[in-house]
Amino acid sequence: MKNKIIEAILKINPTAQVSVSEEDINSIVWENDTPPIPKDQILAILPQVEKEINAINNRVKEYGSWQSQLDEIYHEGLDAWKTRIASIKAKYPK
């Protein structure tokens, strides 16, 4: 679960304190004196943020649970696991 508006804001200002309803850019509330970021600046990086979120979601699905990955390492070895993870990362670039 990642909110692309908040992720975009944090990409511009990693210490921003902000609240958002759904993914509505018009609902942004700047908390605790955080300086507002212009909407067009947020909108400009949304495509990149969406691509990163999609990549992360797809990667997580294909990685499998951490339990199954530990089992994989035990049975197949660390190098085999690293090769599989690298191929997933390459399949879904950020």
Place this chain on the structure above:
Amino acid sequence: MPLTQLRNLGIVSAAGITTTKLGAGAVLQAITASDSTQRSTTSATFVTGSNTLSVTITPSSASNKIFLIVHIYVYALDGLWTLFRGATNIGNATGGLTGASGNISIMGAYTKLDSPNTTSATTYQVYFKANSGVSYTGGNNTEQYITAFEIAG
């Protein structure tokens, strides 16, 4: 021939009903509100995030209590949830009333028995914050509720 007999020993008025039949512990009224919208925040202090989990209740006596039940859907790396009466946090100042961590979705509930000591309209609302990362409440086709019960004192 009547099978039963009703003897009025103490109930002589509407006020009598309140004091005689609805003694300490009786539920006098209940008010609820809901929110199905996802709210998210990175705020380090408690904020509403524009949620609609807010109820306003007017106690009929200053000695009555307000019992609050909050039913929420949460997801957070390290988030905390609480209740405010007006501008006052009625949970722990820093820890609130409940929390979530590890980016795991939880459907849960928390409660609070409050003594507002007033007969004025009193508003209770859910607040939340993020100690790190982003805290989410609601969304994912869930419905969240806050319900306030006035309890006779």
